Amino acid sequence: MKVSAPVVVFEDVSIRFNGPPVLENVSFQVGQAETRILLGPAGVGKSVLLKLANGLLRPDSGRIFLFGEEITHMREEELLRLRIRTGMVFQESALFDSLTVRDNVGYQLMERNLPEDEVSRRVREALQFVELGHTYDLLPASLSGGMRRRVAIARAIIDQPEFLLYDSPTGGLDPVTSHTINELVVKERDVYATPALLVTHRLQDAFTMTTHRYDKEQEKMVPLPDGQIEPNTSFLVLHEGKLIFDGSTEALLTSEDPFIREFIA
Amino acid sequence: MTLEQLESIAKRQILAVQEYYLFCLQSVTNLFRAPHYVADILTQADLIGVGSLPIVVLTGFFTGGVLALQSAASLAQFGAQAYTGRFVSLSMIRELAPVLTGLMVSGRNASGMASELGSMVVTEQIDAMRALGTDPMKKLVTPRMLSTVLMLFLLTIVADTVGTAGGAFVAVFISGQNGTQYFTSAYQALVWADIAQGLTKPLFFGFIIATVGCYFGMKTTGGTQGVGRATTEAVVVSSVLIIFSDFLLSRAMLWLLPPV
Numbered sequence: 001m002k003v004s005a006p007v008v009v010f011e012d013v014s015i016r017f018n019g020p021p022v023l024e025n026v027s028f029q030v031g032q033a034e035t036r037i038l039l040g041p042a043g044v045g046k047s048v049l050l051k052l053a054n055g056l057l058r059p060d061s062g063r064i065f066l067f068g069e070e071i072t073h074m075r076e077e078e079l080l081r082l083r084i085r086t087g088m089v090f091q092e093s094a095l096f097d098s099l100t101v102r103d104n105v106g107y108q109l110m111e112r113n114l115p116e117d118e119v120s121r122r123v124r125e126a127l128q129f130v131e132l133g134h135t136y137d138l139l140p141a142s143l144s145g146g147m148r149r150r151v152a153i154a155r156a157i158i159d160q161p162e163f164l165l166y167d168s169p170t171g172g173l174d175p176v177t178s179h180t181i182n183e184l185v186v187k188e189r190d191v192y193a194t195p196a197l198l199v200t201h202r203l204q205d206a207f208t209m210t211t212h213r214y215d216k217e218q219e220k221m222v223p224l225p226d227g228q229i230e231p232n233t234s235f236l237v238l239h240e241g242k243l244i245f246d247g248s249t250e251a252l253l254t255s256e257d258p259f260i261r262e263f264i265a
Numbered sequence: 266m267t268l269e270q271l272e273s274i275a276k277r278q279i280l281a282v283q284e285y286y287l288f289c290l291q292s293v294t295n296l297f298r299a300p301h302y303v304a305d306i307l308t309q310a311d312l313i314g315v316g317s318l319p320i321v322v323l324t325g326f327f328t329g330g331v332l333a334l335q336s337a338a339s340l341a342q343f344g345a346q347a348y349t350g351r352f353v354s355l356s357m358i359r360e361l362a363p364v365l366t367g368l369m370v371s372g373r374n375a376s377g378m379a380s381e382l383g384s385m386v387v388t389e390q391i392d393a394m395r396a397l398g399t400d401p402m403k404k405l406v407t408p409r410m411l412s413t414v415l416m417l418f419l420l421t422i423v424a425d426t427v428g429t430a431g432g433a434f435v436a437v438f439i440s441g442q443n444g445t446q447y448f449t450s451a452y453q454a455l456v457w458a459d460i461a462q463g464l465t466k467p468l469f470f471g472f473i474i475a476t477v478g479c480y481f482g483m484k485t486t487g488g489t490q491g492v493g494r495a496t497t498e499a500v501v502v503s504s505v506l507i508i509f510s511d512f513l514l515s516r517a518m519l520w521l522l523p524p525v
Contacts (some may be wrong), residue, residue, distance in 0.1 A: 040328065056392050056396060078402070080400060083395065083396055083398045084397075084398035089395070090389050090393055092388065094389035095393075096393070098389055107397055108398065111399055155397075
């Protein structure tokens, strides 16, 4: 039986910015078709960890592998080649504010000089996926926070990435919009089986993802039957710069660690 | 201030110079590496060149005019009013047109570049660009650098022309001089070395404006307050560097192409 190589591997990764370490000896991996949810209180270094995963930041020590290649000391030009194979949704969407939704979503395709017709077609498909087809010609400034987040998801998935990074995709959104975003994340996971690393500090969102699946026929997210838990979605917990938990939903719920017990209470 | 604090400040300054040097080097080497963003170069050329045309025309015209006004009065005392054209054209072409155009474009564009790129940094748009597989140095910095160098060169020629015309306007309509005499004097005074000096400087000034503006923009930290700080620093540093490099360039050009 062929064992699939992990998409991302962290080995004893540490990083600091003019002060105490933000991350210290962090090790974990993300396997094929696996969704890892990174939990932790605000300011613990979750976004930093996400940026390390695709080389936007460099660690002070340790090693990071992306698609089997070590990126720890890789030159920026080589990293760009690997980043094209990933998609990233930023905390505040990070849409290009001087470009229309169409140009934002189709940015990667335009950079590759694909024909305009193909770019337009694929942008419409991606916007359809996030149910924002009507925003095609609008500028990001005229969209709500939730819509921007969905456009950011469309931009991240348009080129069918092999790995997705979500930085607090529901942060700062109301419950209804958060539900829509969660549904999109679950849809991407269940329809395309794209491996992902998702950062959140909202437990409710995290557990929604582990207890629901996307039903293609009903075209919506539905609960898994009989209290089942999605087997390919598991957790990482960061606390004071250290990874204190790496395991399944069941293991998280039965953890004896006092911080985790307090965090999930 | 303790010795440790002084050492820390000195180290920060040296690090900034080193970073700026590497930044400039990368912006130049990118000219020879694919991909080349031709559309972005043309867009920036339009923004920087065409956009700066009104202020450069106005500055050039009135500077030429005031030069003629001041010089005509002084030269008249020696009965040398006929040399007004010579004085205006030499001053404009060698010094004032490149420096004033550089300062004007610096005020308008170095600040614009710093604030635009700074805003992109603090809203993670630069990180998003990198995450999408685009090199921001190639996409944002190199086109601005190339466009500013080319456009400042052309804007300086415009300022030379308009400045000389402004001098002629004052000489003819205010000082009552003969127009033909003014232009003959202006033309005869000029030699190749003057033109070379006047048109070499904007190449350096344009490079300074774009690289300083982009450098401060790309290094922005600290949210919107940081963007404001980067914008101010970009204008101050680029203006001072223009004046300073003008002195060095004048010295070098006078040595390379001595006046005959």
